[in-house]
Amino acid sequence: MAIIDIRIELKKGVADPEGANTKKTLEALGFEGIEDLKSVKVYEVTLDMTAEEARQAGEEMCRKLLVNPVIQRYSVTVR
């Protein structure tokens, strides 16, 4: 059994309104020193296979369903 994290981020230059608004709100609450804030989506998947098989399955899930390669990039890590 293996647990993988599929981490999906917006590519550089793609607008991230959720991140921008979260940053603005934190600043309005008094938080200082925030240089950047990105919103990221993670799917934590538990798979009944070896770690290496799980990593490969995760990559395939990204290509077939989870990721829009025009605006998103992804990484798959075994936890």
Place this chain on the structure above:
Amino acid sequence: MAIIDIRIELKKGVADPEGANTKKTLEALGFEGIEDLKSVKVYEVTLDMTAEEARQAGEEMCRKLLVNPVIQRYSVTVR
């Protein structure tokens, strides 16, 4: 300068329709061996401070804004 990951997950027992539907769709596409799939929210925050200060600021952001402690739990890690 420090980069932190604020990882926000649903607590055990809280319904995760996004995760459930993603799992169902992956299975419909032929993926086998998926035992569990959780949707997780991550904020990647770049802060102009030391790693330890950034970790503490991240915890405070969770308590003050980002996390609903009734249904969510969080962890802050320095990247």
